[in-house]
Amino acid sequence: APKIRKMLSSGVCTSKVQLPGKVAIVTGANTGIGKETAKDLAQRGARVYLACRDVEKGELVANEIQATTGNNQVLVRKLDLADTKSIRAFAKDFLAEEKHLHILINNAGVMMCPYSKTADGFEMHIGVNHLGHFLLTHLLLGKLRDSAPSRVVNVSSLAHHLGRIHFHNLQGEKFYSAGLAYCHSKLANILFTQELARRLKGSGVTTYSVHPGTVDSDLIRHSSLMRWMWQLFFLFIKTPQQGAQTSLYCALTEGIESLSGSHFSDCHLAWVSSQGRNETIARRLWDVSCDLLGLPMDW
Numbered sequence: 001a002p003k004i005r006k007m008l009s010s011g012v013c014t015s016k017v018q019l020p021g022k023v024a025i026v027t028g029a030n031t032g033i034g035k036e037t038a039k040d041l042a043q044r045g046a047r048v049y050l051a052c053r054d055v056e057k058g059e060l061v062a063n064e065i066q067a068t069t070g071n072n073q074v075l076v077r078k079l080d081l082a083d084t085k086s087i088r089a090f091a092k093d094f095l096a097e098e099k100h101l102h103i104l105i106n107n108a109g110v111m112m113c114p115y116s117k118t119a120d121g122f123e124m125h126i127g128v129n130h131l132g133h134f135l136l137t138h139l140l141l142g143k144l145r146d147s148a149p150s151r152v153v154n155v156s157s158l159a160h161h162l163g164r165i166h167f168h169n170l171q172g173e174k175f176y177s178a179g180l181a182y183c184h185s186k187l188a189n190i191l192f193t194q195e196l197a198r199r200l201k202g203s204g205v206t207t208y209s210v211h212p213g214t215v216d217s218d219l220i221r222h223s224s225l226m227r228w229m230w231q232l233f234f235l236f237i238k239t240p241q242q243g244a245q246t247s248l249y250c251a252l253t254e255g256i257e258s259l260s261g262s263h264f265s266d267c268h269l270a271w272v273s274s275q276g277r278n279e280t281i282a283r284r285l286w287d288v289s290c291d292l293l294g295l296p297m298d299w
């Protein structure tokens with residue numbers, strides 16, 4: 001079974017880049033793809049911040065990563081993307097603590113949650129998956145610019161193909177489907193990546209969106225159908241370590257700077273839906289996101 005799984009899950013980050021002296025943040029690093037991404041960055045010698053909503057879970061993972069990699073520069077900080085106060089507190093402390101930020105991996109995510117809202121009243125999927133990371137990136141951008149060359153990787157999904165940005169129903173108050181809400185938020189990740197790339201042109205900060213593959217993780221916690229499918233089709237499902245490869249590829253591979261704004265899957269450029277390539281929607285989503293978060297539009 002491991003051999004068949006390996007054969008089916010293509011895409012390996014073969015970069016030999018080492019990261020001594022480099023600083024990285026991985027959101028949602030206490031489990032799944034984020035944990036494996038953080039472990040690989042630590043293995044390469046980076047100082048890695050595990051930005052987790054549950055600090056206790058994060059500490060257990062940090063200890064595990066330190067023990068397996070021998071890198072004791074693996075630090076846990078509280079970050080709840082469902083609360084802008086927590087995001088601001090995380091960023092304030094990080095900016096005070098660190099001189100540099102070379103790699104930001106916006107990895108954390110929720111899928112198929114029953115209708116619920118963040119502390120600031122945003123629908124949970126758009127709030128955590130898009131707006132939370134949008135605010136975090138905004139707050140850290142000065143540090144990323146000062147540390148250039150630096151990178152922002154946004155973990156999106158193939159599910160973006162089913163997504164639409166319904167500006168009149170962004171918070172799902174008029175109609176709501178848990179599955180589609182996830183797809184919309186993953187489309188927002190792609191549109192954010194493209195608009196960010198346009199705005200960062202020439203700055204030395206580049207950004208990429210990623211589909212990690214279909215991965216065995218806690219993401220499917222809200223869907224018993226998917227848990228069942230994952231068990232039945234386990235040979236087609238990537239391990240979290242395999243799922244981390246495309247994030248790592250985009251964070252590390254030399255020479256992809258000119259592809260800033262692009263979408264990757266299995267460590268290759270990947271096709272984006274027509275909605276995901278629409279510059280008008282990307283610009284409008286940017287402005288609406290700034291408006292919702294009380295940010296200036298020209299950052």
Ligand SMILES: NC(=O)C1=CN([C@@H]2O[C@H](COP(=O)(O)OP(=O)(O)OC[C@H]3O[C@@H](n4cnc5c(N)ncnc54)[C@H](OP(=O)(O)O)[C@@H]3O)[C@@H](O)[C@H]2O)C=CC1
Pocket residue numbers: 027028029030031032033034051052053054057079080081082083107108109110111128155156157158211212213214215216217218219220
């Ligand atoms: N698994 C898959 O097949 C696919 C995954 N993806 C994407 O990959 C990314 C990683 O998912 P994956 O590893 O699979 O899923 P997991 O559920 O295993 O990991 C998600 C991580 O996000 C964290 N998280 C959730 N909500 C918040 C929040 N409010 N604040 C901070 N952190 C939060 C979780 O923390 P906690 O443990 O405390 O819940 C967890 O650490 C996601 O963006 C997902 O959309 C995309 C395509 C397919």
Ligand SMILES: CC1=C(/C=C/C(C)=C/C=C/C(C)=C/C=O)C(C)(C)CCC1
Pocket residue numbers: 156157158159214229230233236237
């Ligand atoms: C149809 C089908 C599958 C289902 C894939 C699904 C349902 C993927 C969902 C992906 C998710 C949850 C993405 C998250 O962003 C399997 C199990 C691969 C086996 C082969 C046939």
